[in-house]
Amino acid sequence: MPISSPLTLVVNCGSSSLKFALFDPAEPAALISGLAECLDAPDARIRFDADGERITTQLDGGGHRQALDALLAFVGARGLLERIAAVGHRVVHGGERFTRSVEITPEVLQDIEACSALAPLHNPANLIGIRAAIAALPQARQVAVFDTAFHQTMPREAYLYALPQQYRRELGVRRYGFHGTSHRYVAGRAIEQLELDPQDNGLVILHLGNGASATAIRNGVSVDTSMGLTPVEGLVMGTRSGDVDAGALLYIARRAGLDLDGVDALVNKKSGLLGLSELSNDCRTLEAAAAEGHEGAQAALEVFTYRIAKTVGALATALPRLDAVVFTGGIGENSATVRAAVLKRLAIFGLDVDEERNRVTRGGATGVVSRSHKPSALVVPTDEEGTIARDTAAIAFGGAAASSEMEAA
Numbered sequence: 001m002p003i004s005s006p007l008t009l010v011v012n013c014g015s016s017s018l019k020f021a022l023f024d025p026a027e028p029a030a031l032i033s034g035l036a037e038c039l040d041a042p043d044a045r046i047r048f049d050a051d052g053e054r055i056t057t058q059l060d061g062g063g064h065r066q067a068l069d070a071l072l073a074f075v076g077a078r079g080l081l082e083r084i085a086a087v088g089h090r091v092v093h094g095g096e097r098f099t100r101s102v103e104i105t106p107e108v109l110q111d112i113e114a115c116s117a118l119a120p121l122h123n124p125a126n127l128i129g130i131r132a133a134i135a136a137l138p139q140a141r142q143v144a145v146f147d148t149a150f151h152q153t154m155p156r157e158a159y160l161y162a163l164p165q166q167y168r169r170e171l172g173v174r175r176y177g178f179h180g181t182s183h184r185y186v187a188g189r190a191i192e193q194l195e196l197d198p199q200d201n202g203l204v205i206l207h208l209g210n211g212a213s214a215t216a217i218r219n220g221v222s223v224d225t226s227m228g229l230t231p232v233e234g235l236v237m238g239t240r241s242g243d244v245d246a247g248a249l250l251y252i253a254r255r256a257g258l259d260l261d262g263v264d265a266l267v268n269k270k271s272g273l274l275g276l277s278e279l280s281n282d283c284r285t286l287e288a289a290a291a292e293g294h295e296g297a298q299a300a301l302e303v304f305t306y307r308i309a310k311t312v313g314a315l316a317t318a319l320p321r322l323d324a325v326v327f328t329g330g331i332g333e334n335s336a337t338v339r340a341a342v343l344k345r346l347a348i349f350g351l352d353v354d355e356e357r358n359r360v361t362r363g364g365a366t367g368v369v370s371r372s373h374k375p376s377a378l379v380v381p382t383d384e385e386g387t388i389a390r391d392t393a394a395i396a397f398g399g400a401a402a403s404s405e406m407e408a409a
Contacts, residue, residue: 032078033048044063085141089388096152179207181387236272
């Protein structure tokens, strides 16, 4: 590969953060990666990981554009700026319009904006990153990679809500699912690792982190998932409630005098592991506190792992058989405690945790953590940035069709 090979920049904008990575197709790992956080706040800062070093710079209250400017200055100082030929953007919600990654055009931008009502905390931030990258890197091709696209293969029995269907037709209210880039990548790696028949397999992937979701995957295709219209549905998460009786929310709202914004804050920011434990949304903190007898932490971990196992059982009904349960995400990749608790609850499927393998599989390791083989339990580190980079390079450098490659589910 010549030294002037084109580079791909991956940009993942959150509401107050910007995660990034710069890839050379000739190299196995990112050349530069990092995170800008606390954007638009006094302690806004950006961290760069490059050449084995970590460098943190203050942004003095700057926002996404200032973070991107700092990133491009860092890249430029290393003589790499002119080599950026493509930028891949994570976009959380593509609605029913986008079923795959696409090159960004003015029409695509309009469609992403139209989906913002379905993800008001995410899509607007994604659009900020896209517009800033277009302005700063006009020579680069821009590509959108959607969290929801992988799940557009779900059959209607999986994605329909039992609500009046006028709301689906008029407002797009249905189940979409998220973490699709992660689930897609991990499923492919699991099929390879376990030497399964690509045309005949059944997996449940557990992406466990501050946001958590589970997906049933049949022959590499999503057939059901735990998240719904928004990322609130499904598993217990760091601060999100997961599944809750809608009647309970109405009851709380009426008795506590909450308006719709109050209910939104309740289920998104005050619930989950934080609400259950009344201590923290960080699983590491909770594991340490639970070991010391903290009742709230113990209860939070019990509910968290029980709901995961219960969801695996439900999703297995969408599969011809269960070949493997696969753990990924920050908690899934690193918490032996959570994995063991989940697998012990799944003994009915024949799963049997291997305590020693489970204990040592962490920190980026891939490996089987069960004694059972059919089904088995596997840990696979996710690679969302790498997957976005590969999708982007395929479109930008591989002659893939661009904005026309959109179709309704």
